[in-house]
Amino acid sequence: MPTAPFMYLDGAIVPYADAKVHAFTGVVKYGCGVFEGLRGYRSADGDLLVFRLAEHAERLRFGAKVMRYDHVHKAVEIEDAVLFMLRANELREDVHIRVIAYLGGDDPLHQTGPVGLVAGALPRPSAGPGGGMHVTISSWFRIADAALPPRVKCTGNYVNNRVAEIEAFQDGYDGVLMLTAQGKVSEGSGACLFIVRAGRLVTPDVASDILESITRDTVLHLAEEITGHPAAERTVDRTELFAADEAFWCGSGMEIRPILSIDRVPVGDGRAGPVTRAMQERYFAIVRGEDSAFAHWLTPVWGA
Numbered sequence: 001m002p003t004a005p006f007m008y009l010d011g012a013i014v015p016y017a018d019a020k021v022h023a024f025t026g027v028v029k030y031g032c033g034v035f036e037g038l039r040g041y042r043s044a045d046g047d048l049l050v051f052r053l054a055e056h057a058e059r060l061r062f063g064a065k066v067m068r069y070d071h072v073h074k075a076v077e078i079e080d081a082v083l084f085m086l087r088a089n090e091l092r093e094d095v096h097i098r099v100i101a102y103l104g105g106d107d108p109l110h111q112t113g114p115v116g117l118v119a120g121a122l123p124r125p126s127a128g129p130g131g132g133m134h135v136t137i138s139s140w141f142r143i144a145d146a147a148l149p150p151r152v153k154c155t156g157n158y159v160n161n162r163v164a165e166i167e168a169f170q171d172g173y174d175g176v177l178m179l180t181a182q183g184k185v186s187e188g189s190g191a192c193l194f195i196v197r198a199g200r201l202v203t204p205d206v207a208s209d210i211l212e213s214i215t216r217d218t219v220l221h222l223a224e225e226i227t228g229h230p231a232a233e234r235t236v237d238r239t240e241l242f243a244a245d246e247a248f249w250c251g252s253g254m255e256i257r258p259i260l261s262i263d264r265v266p267v268g269d270g271r272a273g274p275v276t277r278a279m280q281e282r283y284f285a286i287v288r289g290e291d292s293a294f295a296h297w298l299t300p301v302w303g304a
Ligand SMILES: *Cc1c(COP(=O)(O)O)cnc(C)c1O
Pocket: 037, 153, 161, 187, 188, 189, 190, 191, 192, 211, 212, 213, 214, 215, 216, 250, 251, 252, 253
């Protein structure tokens, strides 16, 4: 599916074919771009609702700070770039949105600017509640925070996720789970992990070399309502995966997706379990604006 015809590039709306940077800019030479992936959902009344736009803008700003960019875009600039681009494309259908604060220029490795901003959208229906995944534990470790910051959504980091994903796909799996260099469970190539043990949600803590996922935060908010207990954020051992009754991915792109097996061992009875199903139901209702209690997480593109 092609990207929508118009993109935002450094303050202007440009046709997709013209959203270009030079081949020797910092983002190409050094993998230095901080990005966000987020989704917009069509609501029942035909609007397009961007989910947790403010939190995505803040995380992009955090990444720009860690990357020592000499210019950190204001949250309002980032949010306006996304809305400007969606409106230019007259989008009202489900979309996946990508924003990149990229290092421009053609300068030495320690260059800190200029910093540009680009945004585009890919019309992409929500996967909805269907479809579980069969995943493997990667032979590649997750990058360690003391080497490359996993909590920054930096383009250069994704060499790590990519080698893991390619290995998994070529070995016949449709997803990959990575361990930290210490051998604890970390996360997937583009999503965080939750498991369910005895009715309680458990997820690797933020010091497990994970990207601090906004969807993970959403699940943490909903945990008590769904299971009766707050979720536990702690280190997770590899063998706990086989003790889990349920497991699921969470991420803006992945949404809430059941994990049915890990290294061909069924998770629980090998079907999406009740906590996963309940979490999906709540998530999809919230992102489509069916629960006014979460309206503050939604930015309508066309409405008031
Ligand atoms: C983007 C991403 C996630 C999910 O983060 P969300 O904020 O929920 O979209 C998780 N892990 C990695 C490695 C990611 O790149």
